[in-house]
Ligand SMILES: Nc1ccn([C@@H]2O[C@H](COP(=O)(O)OP(=O)(O)OP(=O)(O)O)[C@@H](O)[C@H]2O)c(=O)n1
């Protein structure tokens with residue numbers, strides 16, 4: 001079984017002083033989260049779509065799904081997010097295990113709710129390579145040179161940019177394996193995680209690359225809202 005797991009459990013602190021978590025802010029007259037859910041609803045491979053949000057925003061999320069997406073929106077399961085992004089993913093796996101059981105064919109396509117510009121191809125390839133390889137990560141080649149600094153003062157190294165990529169999402173995994181690997185991590189290992197692919201990498205497991213898109217950007221800062229509005233205008237004008 002394949003599940004769409006849309007991560008909306010954050011508070012968007014880097015968005016500054018806004019009245020609600022950034023995933024509920026509007027672009028093109030519609031909440032960012034709704035743009036993202038719409039992309040997943042275009043695929044019929046999913047057994048179920050799951051959105052995970054902070055507890056206090058669960059009812060709001062359900063209302064948005066019904067208001068903007070009607071019947072289709074009502075099929076989306078809304079759950080409580082976790083204290084960290086990976087705990088949110090674990091909450092989705094706990095729900096899946098409870099309702100469907102977990103086996104080696106249980107696949108989760110995990111996606112940042114604030115990356116509304118992902119494409120049909122990216123989702124299809126995540127499903128295909130997730131089923132084929134058991135783990136894949138959506139990435140784009142680094143456009144800026146990556147600089148590594150241990151102390152934040154001087155350069156420790158400048159990795160070969162031709163081998164550097166920027167991680168995006170979706171990140172797709174065998175749910176059973178992800179759960180087992182995550183549970184085997186120490187608290188220190190969990191602390192340094194900023195995504196889920198690293199859980200596999202730390203444990204020496206292969207994660208295959210799926211080609212992302214530059215515009216599959218994560219809305220993080222106020223500036224990103226302006227970029228998102230202009231991307232929507234471009235799409236409207238067929239650019
Ligand atoms: N406990 C968490 C933390 C983050 N996320 C989700 O992970 C995605 C990417 O994380 P990020 O951009 O960092 O979102 P926030 O944590 O909300 O932002 P900030 O770090 O600025 O507070 C977002 O869709 C966010 O909702 C989540 O589901 N559960």
Ligand SMILES: O=P(O)(O)OC[C@@H](O)[C@@H](O)[C@@H](O)CO
Nearest residue numbers: 085112167168169194195218
């Ligand atoms: O550091 P942040 O919490 O903004 O991002 C965490 C993840 O969302 C991020 O690592 C993936 O989108 C892959 O880049």
